[in-house]
Amino acid sequence: MSGMIKELDPEDSVYRELVLVKVKVDPKKRLETRQGVEFLANNFRAKIIDVGAENLIVEFTGNHSKVNALIQRFTEEYEVLGARKEPVLQVWDRGIENVTYIED
Numbered sequence: 001m002s003g004m005i006k007e008l009d010p011e012d013s014v015y016r017e018l019v020l021v022k023v024k025v026d027p028k029k030r031l032e033t034r035q036g037v038e039f040l041a042n043n044f045r046a047k048i049i050d051v052g053a054e055n056l057i058v059e060f061t062g063n064h065s066k067v068n069a070l071i072q073r074f075t076e077e078y079e080v081l082g083a084r085k086e087p088v089l090q091v092w093d094r095g096i097e098n099v100t101y102i103e104d
Contacts, residue, residue, distance in 0.1 A: 017067045018086040020049075021058045024079040033078070040077065044070045055081055 025033045034048075037056050041047060046060035060070050071083050 015063060016061050017064055018059070018061050019067045019071065019083060021060070021071060021074050021083045022081040023056045023058065023074060024081050025052075025054055025056055027054065037074075037078065040073060044073075046070060 023033075023037055034051070034056060037058065038048060041058050041060075044060055044062070044066065046058050048056050049059045050057035058074070060067065062070070067085060071080075074080050074083075
């Protein structure tokens with residue numbers, strides 16, 4: 001299969017987006033904020049991937065609506081310094097009969 005690109009049928013595929021959310025941490029409330037962010041992240045099956053002196057970065061992968069829900073919840077409960085969404089990734093084909101191979 002070298003040199004072949006697998007084109008997946010959109011109707012039978014699973015899509016995921018990746019988002020990184022940077023949350024401000026007040027040094028005076030550091031432990032409280034981290035615990036709250038961890039709790040919220042766990043509800044979405046997200047994880048804290050970086051801990052800075054004044055911020056935390058949370059990573060999440062999910063479908064479009066779940067990514068948007070996570071961003072909305074974080075912006076409602078914390079001061080979000082930034083959020084970066086990566087393009088949609090088509091990661092799985094549910095039915096092999098719908099696969100077309102294209103010459104690279």
